[in-house]
Amino acid sequence: MFRSHTCGELTQANINEKVTLSGWVSTLRDKGFMMWIDLRDRYGITQIILDEERSSKELFETARSLGREFVIQVTGTVIERASKNPNIPTGNIEILAETITILNESALPPFTIDDNTDGGEDIRMKYRYLDIRRNPVKNKLIFRSKVAQEVRKYLDAQEFVEVETPVLIKSTPEGARDFVVPSRMNPGEFYALPQSPQTFKQLLMVGGLDRYFQIVKCFRDEDLRADRQPEFTQIDCEMSFVEQEDIMNVFEGLAKHLLHTFKGLEFGDFPRMTFADAMRRYGNDKPDIRFGMEFGEITDLAKGKDFKIFDEQELIVGIAAEGCNSYTRKDIDKLIEWVQRPQIGATGLVWARYNEDGTFKSSVDKFYSQEDLAAWAERMNAKPGDLMLVMSGNTNKVRAQLSALRMELAERLGLRNPEVFAPLWVVDFPLLEWDEESERYHAMHHPFTSPKPEDMELIATNPGEVRANAYDLVLNGNEIGGGSIRIYDKDIQARMFELLGFTPEQAEAQFGFLMNAFKYGAPPHGGLAFGFDRFVSILDGSETIRDYIAFPKNNSGRDVMIDAPSPIDETQKQELFIASTFTGKE
Template sequence: MKRTNYCGDITASLLGTKQTLCGWVNSYRNHGGVLFIDVRDRSGICQVVVEPSKPFFAEASAVRNEYVVEVTGTVNRRIEGAVNKNMKTGEIEVVAEEFKVLNTSIPLPFDVDKSLSVAEEIRLKYRYLDLRNPHMYANLLLRHRIMQAARRYLDGQGFLEVETPILTRSTPEGARDYLVPSRVHHGEFYALPQSPQMFKQTLMASGIDRYFQLARCFRDEDLRADRQPEHTQIDMEMSFVTIDDIHEVVEGLMKEIFKTAGKDISVPFPKLSYHDAMEKYGSDKPDLRYSLEMKNVNDVFKNTGFKVFKEVLAAGGAIRALRGEKGAAYSRGHLDKLTELAKKNGAKGLVWLKVKDGALEGPSAKFFTPQEMSALKEAVSALDGDIILVGSDANLHTCQTFMGALRKELVKELPRQSEWAFAWITNFPLLEYIPEEDRWDAAHNPFTAPVEEDLPNLEKDPGSVRSYQFDLVLNGNELASGSVRNCRREVQERILALMKHSKEESARRFGMLLNALEAGAPPHGGIGLGLDRITALLAGEESIREVIAFPKTAQAVCPLTDSPNVVDDIQLKELGIEISKE
């Protein structure tokens, strides 16, 4: 290496030694003929002094920001008054004895140290400049350390790291596949894996027992603000395990990862059934840093004269209420916005009431009896100055969902009760009905096993069947999804049949796994943890794009490489593909 040390490692312990540094010019100053050049590399900044008597003074005087330089000199202590206590290298400077410009730089579209304030499209177009920002380097360093911690921990737990194919076949796993045409086999396609699901289950049938992989996953999903076409998950599968066994392994992994990031967390994590999560928080990924819960107030209004609530209850629907603290802060405009938020999430309307001098006030107050208002206040523990939001719908899930969206908004006004709030959400429904297609679909994963005692109802009442599916949530974010899998072909085929896959189609699309299941596959289960989201949370970032070296935009575009883009006609011809003009 040209250098003897990184810039950020030149400290007072090296006083009097000769050092060679390589890096970028972060800034330069001419103070009375003496040059002060801050040289930066990934470790930090070191101040270099170039005296006017040196033969390279003219060359050094010509440098500008982001020039690449090599400097050899002696480490001296800075003079009194020039020490910078905020820098690791703030006590010293390197007095240059040799100086060389290794490369120049054109004027850049933005200053590297200010890149975080630049429009994201520009940052991604010039990502090689954005990544020079120390903040971005720190994010990638954190990601690296998390990955290494995961590898060390899982190796210690007896896991074998196995790579699975990137070019595979198309299988339905909840999103559209990215397809790759075959040049050799015209009209046939590979698919990029949405997850290594079938391969890792096949590894269990192969006797590998414990597998993991830092797996790249590809999903052609509808665009969202914080979604990427490709992401990385810490993927694992285990044989002869229960849900509790999987949870224990993952809790140990999370403790190790958080320790690596300088954070301490407590295990085991609390468990919450899907039913209770939806009933209390209106979400299957509740933010449990806040204690606010939704309340079932069906009984409060069981004899109501209010037409809307009466009709909802007659249809077997749900009425739920939330308490908003510090009600005086809720202006009419704010309440209108909350109403619009509820409607956006499926509500037909929203009842709101303010508690003032012990009574309830609001546009709907006239429809309720004193007994109903008193019981409502008691149900949500409302105090003077609070507001009460009441939602209703003939469909329980719809009511829970829009009230959950309101809870997510209300907690923004509340103090957090903890920094990190983990929870396992368990016993998701196995299936959900798709009315427009007259079929059932996997609520999470088509290979999840049903709860054994619910198996007799699989064909009779599919919607009632619980599964061994579970999610790990943290601060309102889904970090991981996993399950105990089907290890018997017969059960797996019954589930695929409810999804309208015939035996022939199931064999064609899932033959590899189905054949493995009937050849002595052990009971097994696993999980995939989102590396990008874990890193973003630990780095304090809102977007996972801040912890991915080369991400796509929210429109699934890469400004750096200008992709996706057209390809040459000759490439299409080799693949036997013609682009439709329509």
């Protein structure tokens, strides 16, 4: 038996008990006549002591041979601590060691195993197994496990069936790039890894399973941004005989349950906003509504006043940065530089101070009177002391730019409090978006999303205006889930593929099995998927999803710990009927 207790559970109630603990040497202090060892395991830290009066020479020798991160087993007696540490649960006791056994030695770790480590990101990724010993990392993994468990309990209680859908499936050209897997038994053919179990969960509905869920790995071979991983986890759900409202109710319930369980928060009905309103009010389909700073459109007010720059633009829109009248000219110049960065790409900013005395001072005083600026202020809901910041240009672009500025200002003003939670449903998404490059429509969600019945006839005349029965759940400016009512009529599905530029042959080759399934009594159905990595991280007050993944990959898709991907044997490739065409760095 390696231990009688863990390093996190002994208290004054155990005094005088003889115990055995096992764990890692966290710290060692040697005062000559006394020694202290902080012994650490997953559950906590317990202090071990040796003293000249009560401990043998040999024991001191063993203790002095220890180093940080050695794995040891200690037997001894629980005694009351002279100088108590109220910061840890075991802080009132210590163990007077009788025997110390070295279970394993340790080389000096490449960074300290402390809450505030000296290790940089790269080294911690390479030695991820050591990073996991640190509380902040370990606790995030445990938190994730608890959330998953709670999600399952909730859905299980509502008669959802967890069904495992296959990982080795079929490549489809729609959506992101697939990872593929050459088949040895079917030469020249490939499996693909699923970007989501979308078609399978729809087939389960055709199969009458009624309420499906799965916490499932999905895969996208995309160029990785900082917050994306090639493999990620979804809470994937689907229901039959439901309307949009039914689905939103169930998963709003789930979100409330998690916010209650893990944050102690109670919510009424989550607010809802149409996509069009979200874009108009926040320039963004996933607005962070923990704070205001709503957009004020002033196109009609700002045009026709001889300010050429504005006269030429499609949209003129601004926000009021609360209390930022105090910004110096230099501060404002920096903001202008910030919006001109290539990532944002704005040409500039017009600004107007709303002074405490009610007067205005702007960068465009030549063109706009105090009354003009007061009218702007009203649109932006600005108050004395605020700084109005105005951008102009093509509607979609300027909204995206001003939205980025709004988020940046919120960050600077401390308005993005991770302990405040502001959920929001965004509804009535467009069914399609026009892609300039390929000169065709793309599905905004995916090709299985149902148009709103009342917009059905627009499909023939004005497809871009058709709204979908689609909805996103937004939390603190992050899309944490999204879904839709699906098409379940084979003719509408065929029409949809046509709209998306598929020939009937292509549609048949790629989705024939689904359209075939729809011939045999597909029920009305719809669903939703949560980005589990993101949901967990936001729930835990963070936006770094990588921290909540045990073994994440870097931005080149590499696991630097195991050094994957890596070359494979030629014989392995031969068996798979493939050859590498890579001839060296390009």
